Amino acid sequence: MRGLRLDAGIGVYAHEQGRLQPLIVDVTLTLSAGPVEELGDTVNYERVAEAARGLVDAGHIELVETLAERLAIACLNLPRVQRAAVRIEKPEALAGADAAGCEVVLAR
DSSP, rough: OOOOOOEOOSSSGGGGGGGOOOEEEEEEEEEEEOOOGGGGGGGOOOHHHHHHHHHHTTBBBBBBBHHHHHHHHHHHHHTEEEEEEEEEEEEEESSSSSSSEEEEEOOH
C-alpha cells in the first residue's frame, strides 16, 4: 500500500497539539509461502488501511515512530504476514523538506 493519506493528531510540540496534520503511509508486507488462489489466501489491503485509520482515530500520538510501530504490529497479526515495513511521512513537519518521517521494519 503506497501513499495512504491520513489526517492525524500527531506531534510532541505545543503547536502540534489540538490539530490534525497530514500523513502519508506506505506499507510493504512479506507473506509466508503458500498458494495464492483467492483473496483469503493473501492480505486484503483494505484491512491494512482500516488498521491505520483506526490507530489515527484512537487519539493523539506523539511520535510517528510510535504510529509506525503500532501499524507494523497490527500487520504482523494478519495471517501469513512474516515481515512488515511501515513508512510514515509528515509532509508539513520540516520547512524546506518534502517530508520528515521514519520507517519501521518488524519481522516474526
